[in-house]
Amino acid sequence: MTLSAVEVKKLKQAPPLEGVLPVVLSRWSPRSFADRDVSPADLRRVFEAARWAASSSNEQPWKFLFGTRNTPTYTKIFECLVGFNQSWAGSAPVLILGVTNTKFTHNGVANGYALYDLGAAASYLTLQAAALGLSSHQMAGYDHDAARKALEIPEDYALGSVIALGYQGEPAALNHEQLIEREVAPRSRKPLDEFVFTAWGEAADLG
Numbered sequence: 001m002t003l004s005a006v007e008v009k010k011l012k013q014a015p016p017l018e019g020v021l022p023v024v025l026s027r028w029s030p031r032s033f034a035d036r037d038v039s040p041a042d043l044r045r046v047f048e049a050a051r052w053a054a055s056s057s058n059e060q061p062w063k064f065l066f067g068t069r070n071t072p073t074y075t076k077i078f079e080c081l082v083g084f085n086q087s088w089a090g091s092a093p094v095l096i097l098g099v100t101n102t103k104f105t106h107n108g109v110a111n112g113y114a115l116y117d118l119g120a121a122a123s124y125l126t127l128q129a130a131a132l133g134l135s136s137h138q139m140a141g142y143d144h145d146a147a148r149k150a151l152e153i154p155e156d157y158a159l160g161s162v163i164a165l166g167y168q169g170e171p172a173a174l175n176h177e178q179l180i181e182r183e184v185a186p187r188s189r190k191p192l193d194e195f196v197f198t199a200w201g202e203a204a205d206l207g
């Protein structure tokens, strides 16, 4: 007997701190997705959120390719995933690949913040998804060269993560004991004093 989806959702919730956005606390990355499609209206909403991320020089260098189940783009993205990710990500009704233009469009000069900006847009996307009751799970584990080829991504574009999107499923639906264990494990994070400094190596006193 493992935990139910509802119980896991509760367990994954970050401890509350008054004033922190609820979606920041509730977003987490499941590997079990329910057999339920994402509506076109909600897809529009998650990409709209990504659209409003800040970017260097307002370049908005990101592009997102997505496929819904049983479409050629979905299959192409899925087939590029490493075996471990293929073992669970096929339950997600939507697979998204984020890519980013490494050159500024107005002058062709290298944009050193292209991946940074894509990451920001992806964060907006995943938080908006959480706000809509959707779940997302990003993956770096895929064959980047194969994805570039299969999806005809131009050389100037760097590849970010693949994002599985859908509704959280039952942990028991995962077909490996190890996957179920990870699905029901508590989330962990470094404490603030390990990464918020007032001088290098000096933890800020934030109470």
Ligand SMILES: Cc1cc2nc3c(=O)[nH]c(=O)nc-3n(C[C@H](O)[C@H](O)[C@H](O)COP(=O)(O)O)c2cc1C
Pocket: 027, 028, 029, 030, 085, 137, 138, 139, 140, 141, 142, 161, 187
């Ligand atoms: C860029 C990136 C790449 C990731 N790659 C993978 C992956 O290939 N496979 C996987 O199962 N999880 C992957 N993850 C998920 C992380 O392991 C997960 O976000 C992290 O453990 C924190 O858990 P949380 O998202 O539930 O808070 C990735 C996450 C990010 C942001």
